[in-house]
Amino acid sequence: MGFELGTLARDAGYDLLAFDTVGSTNAEALARAxxxxxxxxWVVTRHQTAGRGRRGRAWETPEGNLAASLLVSVEADRPLAATLGFVAGLALNQAIRTVAPNIAVAVGVDGLDEPRGPKLTLKWPNDVLADGAKVAGILLEVDALADGRLAVVIGLGINVAAAPDGLPYAATCLKRLGSDATAEQLFTALADAWVGFHAIWDEGRGLSEIRRLWLAQAAGLGAPVAVRLGNDILRGTFETLDEDGRLIVLTADGARRTIAAGEVHFGAAATAALQ
Incomplete structure (x- = not known):
């Protein structure tokens, strides 16, 4: 089975470029922009050899995992365009639930559905976690077009069949979590899920609803947080996101700090991380 768009994505006019192996799906998408x-x-592959994550870090995509990048054009400024990362997180979380329902839901002894298995959450700004272990990352890159619009490339790397070892944080994959879903199945579900959440975003007009949906699935909300800001570390509590999607940290002295970017650790990890 090869990569295919879902019905919603096809009907909405999305195109697809699929590769068996490629250096970077983000680079391929940017080159076309x-x-x-x-x-x-969409630019997709089963095997990415030169992928990259946030802050220039390498992102491994061995055979069987999914690397997918979406190129869209928007009439928005860069901060607003960056909120498409929240759209991608919501779409990816829904896609995982669609192809791997055993991860989150099972039939209880009374015949009713009840939660079971890892809890899928969204970590600010652009990660998907399963019981606190990273299962996917999202990287946005933006370029200006000649007509004044912005070309936005949303890159998603998902650990489907394997997860890297030796990282400074916990990582997992769908296979370890008991799912036999393939990269191809996940991509089809992702392409369709994106259409729905992108319609809600509506060129930024629906950002408040995207923010509400994202916060309902947020990792670490109300818990300790540590954020590296250059050479400094800010500690406090993850209180909420502001209307622009920036992290709001409540510090011990009662002050509220607004964070647009930074290396973030939540919960118990915040007390030990970034030393």
Whole structure:
């Protein structure tokens, strides 16, 4: 089975470029934006050899995992365009639940559905966690188009069949969590889920609803947080997101700090991390 768009994505006019192996799906998408391709187009692969995560870190995509990048064009400024990362997180969380329902839900002894298995959460700004272990990461890159719009590439790397070892944080994959879903199945579900959440976002007009949906699935809300800001570390409690999607940290002295970017650790990890 190869990669295929879902019905919703096809009907909405999305295109698809699929590779058996590629250096970076984000790089492929950006290259097309720079020669005038406005999208929306997905670039996907089972095996990425030169992927990258946030802050230039490498992101491994061995055979069987999924690397997917979506190129879209928006009439928005860069801060608003960056909130598409929240859209992607919501879509990815829904896609995982669709193809791997055994991870989150099972039939109880009384015949009713009841929660079971890892809890899927969204970690600010752009990760998906399963019981606190990273199962996916999202990287946004933005370029200006000649017509004044922005080309936004939303890259998603999902641990489907394998997870890297030796990282400074816990990582897992769908296979370890008991799912036999394939990268191809996950992509089809993701492409369709994106259409729904992108419609809610509505060129940024629906950001408040995206924020509400995202906070309902947020990791670490109300828990201790540590944020590296250059050479400094800010500690406090993850209180909420502001209306622009920035992290609000309540410090011990009662002050509220607004964070647009930073290396973040939540919960118990915040007390030991970033030493």
């Amino acid at each position: 720079r020669v005038g391709v406005a999208g929306p187009v």
